Amino acid sequence: MSNPTTPPTDKLDWQNIGFQYRDINGYAKYTWTPENGWDEGSLETNPYLNVHMCSTGLNYGQECFEGLKAFRTKDGRIRVFRPHENGKRMNLTAAFGSMPGIPEEIFLEAIKKTVQANLEFVPPYGSGGSLYLRPLLFGSGPMIGLSPAPEFTFIVFGVPVGNYYKDGVKPVDACIIEDFDRSAPLGTGSFKLGGNYAPVFLPTEKAKKQGFPITLHLDSKTHTYVDEFSTSNFVALSNKDGVTTLVTPNGRTILRSVTRISLVEIARDLGWTVEERDVPFSEIEEGKFDEIAACGTAAVITPVKTISRGEKSYNIGSGEQTEIGAGFNALYKQYKAIQNGDVADTKSWMWPA
Numbered sequence: 001m002s003n004p005t006t007p008p009t010d011k012l013d014w015q016n017i018g019f020q021y022r023d024i025n026g027y028a029k030y031t032w033t034p035e036n037g038w039d040e041g042s043l044e045t046n047p048y049l050n051v052h053m054c055s056t057g058l059n060y061g062q063e064c065f066e067g068l069k070a071f072r073t074k075d076g077r078i079r080v081f082r083p084h085e086n087g088k089r090m091n092l093t094a095a096f097g098s099m100p101g102i103p104e105e106i107f108l109e110a111i112k113k114t115v116q117a118n119l120e121f122v123p124p125y126g127s128g129g130s131l132y133l134r135p136l137l138f139g140s141g142p143m144i145g146l147s148p149a150p151e152f153t154f155i156v157f158g159v160p161v162g163n164y165y166k167d168g169v170k171p172v173d174a175c176i177i178e179d180f181d182r183s184a185p186l187g188t189g190s191f192k193l194g195g196n197y198a199p200v201f202l203p204t205e206k207a208k209k210q211g212f213p214i215t216l217h218l219d220s221k222t223h224t225y226v227d228e229f230s231t232s233n234f235v236a237l238s239n240k241d242g243v244t245t246l247v248t249p250n251g252r253t254i255l256r257s258v259t260r261i262s263l264v265e266i267a268r269d270l271g272w273t274v275e276e277r278d279v280p281f282s283e284i285e286e287g288k289f290d291e292i293a294a295c296g297t298a299a300v301i302t303p304v305k306t307i308s309r310g311e312k313s314y315n316i317g318s319g320e321q322t323e324i325g326a327g328f329n330a331l332y333k334q335y336k337a338i339q340n341g342d343v344a345d346t347k348s349w350m351w352p353a
């Protein structure tokens, strides 16, 4: 995977690729059965799958996914950001969803196969883009009763991507989704099950029409604490008496974002205080935070300048800023520098090393 001889294709306009599906050369696919466990896998080219109509993936949503990215360094090497963390998280979700776990060596092999088959789709160094990798695991065999499938499929496909939100790291307006609860107190919110995501299509489309590209969920039980954005986790910064504090929820109902845990580490390295705790919405109403952002593999760091709840809108900072704030910019620069290979990878986050 350190092939510096395959340059990015010149068939894509790398500055404007956005976040959308595109066909690539091929993807890794594995099949699991109770008798044989995971097979040795294959590299496939047809994006259409042959899946049983009675599969649990299609009938009961027995499915989970991950998102991670491969980057090109200045000297042309290609490396993936923290794949071991995504592998661990996929196995936690798989166990919760009665699906077979993926041994780490298969997870990494699948990532490697897919990246290697698509080296020209890893965007150029410095373009801001990456090859977004999407591991998928689902029940593909028939089962009409409420039980796990007799066969599972594990896939890793890739898509060259730029920014998820069209303005990239420019601040956006967010709104609270009031009429839908994303994550029950003892429910599925902390797992990356596909079923957590489709139900937000309707409220997020409604929000987009009202001018809010990004939507935030509160806790389902009391609607008083910040949960997470529909696409990503919530992080906030405050500056007081020369001390910068990063505040982020880390409870039972939210996804353990690999971006969030990485930003927490970078913040600590910068000497900032970190508070991983429940965040009452009243702290936003009272203007306690100087900066707020959404963070995730796809969203990276997306600064938020206002948060609307019903008729009321709360400014984060001036509420009119057009650039990322100084605090998140410091985190963003270091995070990107590690991914792009511009600074030493002292934490061994990039794979292969």
Ligand code: COI
Pocket: 066, 067, 068, 197, 230, 231, 232, 296, 297, 298, 299
């Ligand atoms: C990711 O950041 O990888 C995600 O899974 C977000 C997705 C909902 C677009």
